[in-house]
Amino acid sequence: MSKLPTPDKLIATIPAFPMEGWMDTKPDFKPGTWCYPAKVDNMKALGMPNPHEWSADQEDWNLPENWEEIIYEGLKSRLAKHRSLKVFMDICVRCGACADKCHFFIGTGDPKNMPVLRAELLRSVYRRDFTTAGKLLGKLAGARKLDKDVIKEWFYYFYQCTECRRCSLFCPYGIDTAEITAIARELLHELGLGIHWIMEPVFNCNRTGNHLGIQPHAFKEIVEFLCEDIETVTGIKINPPFNEKGHEIVFITPSGDVFADPGIYTFMGYLMLFHEIGLDYTLSTYASEGGNFGSFTTFDMAKKLNAKMYAEAERLGSKWILGGECGHMWRVVHQYMDTFNGPTPPKMEVPRSPITGTVFKNAASTKMVHIAEFTADLIKHNKLRLDPSRNDHLTVTFHDSCNPARGMGLLDEPRYVLQNVCNNYVDMPENTIREQTFCCGGGSGLNTDEIMEIRMRGGLPRGNALRYVQQKHGVNTMACICAIDRATLPPLANYWAPGVTVYGTHELVANALVMRGEQKRTMDLRQEELPGMEDE
Amino acid sequence: MFISLLAVIALGCIAWLGAASGFQYLIGVVLPYAAVLVFIGGFVWRMVDWAKSPVPFRIPTTGGQQKSLDWIKPARLDSPFTTAGTVGRMLLEVLLFRSLFRNTSVEIQKGPRVVYYSAKWLWLFALLFHYCFLxxxxxxxxxxxxxxxxxxxxxxxxxxxxxxxxxxxFMSDVLVVAALGFLLARRLFSEKVRYISLANDYFPLFLLLGLVGSGIWMRYFAKVDIAAVKVLTMGLVTMNPVLPEGIGAAFFIHIFLLSCLLAYFPFSKLMHMGGVFLSPTRNLPNNTRAVRHVNPWNPPKKYRTYAEYEDEFRELMEEAGLPVDKTSEEAAAAE
Known part of the structure; x- marks a missing residue:
């Protein structure tokens, strides 16, 4: 990993626009700007086309011999399959409204990170091959010939897009760069170009049921270990069910929550909540991943990994699925899952909270409920005893993850939950939250350390908004509802707003949750002293 | 930029020379008919061509709160759950340029501080242009x-x-020139927009300026014989074309540029007029979990089944006390 510049230096080195036109500039594959290639073995095991050895910093990427044909045919078939792509290739007027909406453009100053130019990288090839004007007029009509440098450029810039869709919100025609990036990445995968940080989790998820490759026995062990920590903090012993048939609900969350700090505290929070309300649920080791890195490779891979959720609900005889805090998981669940793998198994039912009786009509077909919806409903119906003063040492703000914000509209539920479990809550400035939220800089499988400088640059708008509320309101806590955020926001906060700690929303819920039979809480879930709650 | 400007000037010259050298019938009658046919045919062809590609996924960009719990107020237009809401969202988009209204501009100031300014000029002048043109x-x-x-x-x-x-x-004449001037000035003077602009972004602007300019010139300065023009235009719509004497060259330049615009329209970015209606991030409701969206080319399910998973991990699962569908003995007996 290359060394990170200081924040001041990073900003000072945002370059001016180049003099040459964008078709005449090439990306510089400096260390820290590109992701490591996927392992050939993983690509082979998943049946991905043309697996081969290559690396972005080398001159020759060892593309398959007929690579031009592969791209031409690949683009042609996708134009026929996705109206979105076809329309988005044709109707952009280059008004530039999207230009400064992209966190990567703001942080890198690289014109090709303006969403419009990111799309033009593909559009220029499309014009040349699929439009008459492009064939006749060439560069004059914004068309260019596909060559190996174009492929390199695609790789560089379509892996500097986190598919956050902020540009799409501002586009007068709703042109969605996430859609264009997803399809461009599909094309790159057809040439055997994938990245390790995405392909390894995909491989693992297919085999072991989760991105981290945790095998069933280890999964159970880790969760039981977390239960011991819960007992230390609360004095209550929880024995969560695994792979058990006949429970009403299957609970699925990103495996990052089981494995990585601070996600584990969020996971402990879920278990404590379920225990307290007596929820009839089971965990599954087979479907132990809510996230879906497949969705960062191809639509088919996303479908393949997602299929386990319904399959497991059917095998276990559960009525509906409750989903944990995660960003892209919810993009897939909310907008793709039912289309991919529905209709749901016949024995599944429209989700109904067994505690409050609320029927989640908004999930009537997909039969999967977001935990923020579920918990907000519990709190609204006064089903939880909460002592928010346990979080009084925290001044909390909330980071809307891109996918739940712009691919779902889950904005008020988590805020309602947070405002009920924390007494000190403030939002960041309005241009940086809710549907206008900024990416953490590491979405869509880019949360890998070898591109830390790019991540920090992309994290500038988010980090700066955080620093603003830190200085103005004394914010020391950023809550989120996303496992990738829990991995990416701590380094971001350290870099741009040191002193702010990142929490999952349900960790804060569990801190405030008054459980029947619990011992006096003197520690939070991280086993740090609760100020004012020490032994009196 | 210059190529686009030269192209439009060249078109104007062609029309002027043509009108002066006996091609008045061609420019005033034949080309307008041809252009209208190309416009209608091209427009329909483009729309049909887009519509032929299916919409495999329902992917609205949500611009506000979803409809979930009864007591949480949903954004009915920015994140519509119903068809009516979606129609409303589209109307806002098409009639009032809702998304462009959100526009901001960003600046990194000392501190560092990333600051966002409301930036509604583009929205205002874009709206002004479209309504004046209408x-x-x-x-x-x-x-x-x-x-x-x-x-x-x-x-x-x-x-x-x-x-x-x-x-x-007419105020609309003045405003449309002002709006086109703004859109052109933005392309020329905003660094970002200049960098992304192609010849096919300047060309329609110059063409429109030429069209509007020739119209203004004809009405206010050259003062062409309006009665004669009307004889010609009425002849065109009644499919009984006549070419009256004494219509000034300004008119032929005007109608020639109009013909060019009509013929160019379906093959250019101006088709955003039709395309916006087909944008899947805007024209679909945010109700994917409530109502299943069907993908016509949905491939068959292929995934690693639980049985395959258990086969690989059975012994480890049994040791850990996890329930299994088939015990080791059963699995061994089955082999």
Missing amino acids: LIFIRHFRFFLEPVPFALTAIEFVDGIMQIGVPRM
Whole structure:
């Protein structure tokens, strides 16, 4: 990993626009700007086309011999399959409204990170091959010939897009760069170009049921270990069910929550909540991943990994699925899952909270409920005893993850939950939250350390908004509802707003949750002293 | 940029020379018919061509709170759950440029501080251009209808209410030039927009400026024989074309540029007019979990089944006390 510049230096080195036109500039594959290639073995095991050895910093990427044909045919078939792509290739007027909406453009100053130019990288090839004007007029009509440098450029810039869709919100025609990036990445995968940080989790998820490759026995062990920590903090012993048939609900969350700090505290929070309300649920080791890195490779891979959720609900005889805090998981669940793998198994039912009786009509077909919806409903119906003063040492703000914000509209539920479990809550400035939220800089499988400088640059708008509320309101806590955020926001906060700690929303819920039979809480879930709650 | 400007100037010259050297019938009658045919045919072809590709996924960009719990207020238009809400969202988008209204501009200041400014100029001038153009389009129906309906006279009265000059100056003429000027100036002077602009971004701007300019010149300065023009235009709409004597060259330049615009339209970015209606991030409701969306090419399910998973991990699962569908003995007996 290359060394990170200081924040001041990073900003000072945002370059001016180049003099040459964008078709005449090439990306510089400096260390820290590109992701490591996927392992050939993983690509082979998943049946991905043309697996081969290559690396972005080398001159020759060892593309398959007929690579031009592969791209031409690949683009042609996708134009026929996705109206979105076809329309988005044709109707952009280059008004530039999207230009400064992209966190990567703001942080890198690289014109090709303006969403419009990111799309033009593909559009220029499309014009040349699929439009008459492009064939006749060439560069004059914004068309260019596909060559190996174009492929390199695609790789560089379509892996500097986190598919956050902020540009799409501002586009007068709703042109969605996430859609264009997803399809461009599909094309790159057809040439055997994938990245390790995405392909390894995909491989693992297919085999072991989760991105981290945790095998069933280890999964159970880790969760039981977390239960011991819960007992230390609360004095209550929880024995969560695994792979058990006949429970009403299957609970699925990103495996990052089981494995990585601070996600584990969020996971402990879920278990404590379920225990307290007596929820009839089971965990599954087979479907132990809510996230879906497949969705960062191809639509088919996303479908393949997602299929386990319904399959497991059917095998276990559960009525509906409750989903944990995660960003892209919810993009897939909310907008793709039912289309991919529905209709749901016949024995599944429209989700109904067994505690409050609320029927989640908004999930009537997909039969999967977001935990923020579920918990907000519990709190609204006064089903939880909460002592928010346990979080009084925290001044909390909330980071809307891109996918739940712009691919779902889950904005008020988590805020309602947070405002009920924390007494000190403030939002960041309005241009940086809710549907206008900024990416953490590491979405869509880019949360890998070898591109830390790019991540920090992309994290500038988010980090700066955080620093603003830190200085103005004394914010020391950023809550989120996303496992990738829990991995990416701590380094971001350290870099741009040191002193702010990142929490999952349900960790804060569990801190405030008054459980029947619990011992006096003197520690939070991280086993740090609760100020004012020490032994009196 | 210069190529686009030269192209439009060249088109103007062609029309002028043509009108002066006996091609008046071609420019005034044949080309307009051809252009209208190309426009309609091309427009329909483009729409059909787009519509032929299916919409595999329902992917609205949600611009506000979803509909979930009864007591949480949903954003009915920015994140519509129903068809009515979606129609409302589209109307806001098409009639009022809702998304562009959100526009901000960003600046990194010392500190560092990333600051966002409201930036509604583009929205304002884009809206101004489109509505003025629409108004001018409607006003032109005076040349295709006899008698001229009262509504048209009323529009003209309001449009010319400032009562400046003879003939009266239409506000829409002034504003459309101002709006086009703004859009052009943005392309030339905003670093970001200049960098992304292609010849096919400048060309329609110059073409429109040429079209509007020739119209203004004809009405206010050259003062062509309006009665003769109307004889020609009425002849065109009644499919009984005649070419009266004495129409000035300005008119032929105007109608030639219009023909160019019509013929160019379906094959250019101007098709955003039709395309916006087909944008899947705007024209679909945010109700994917409530109502299943069907993908016509949904591939068959292929995934690692639980049975395959258990086969690989059975012994480890049994050791850990996890339930299994088939015990090791059963699995061994089955082999």
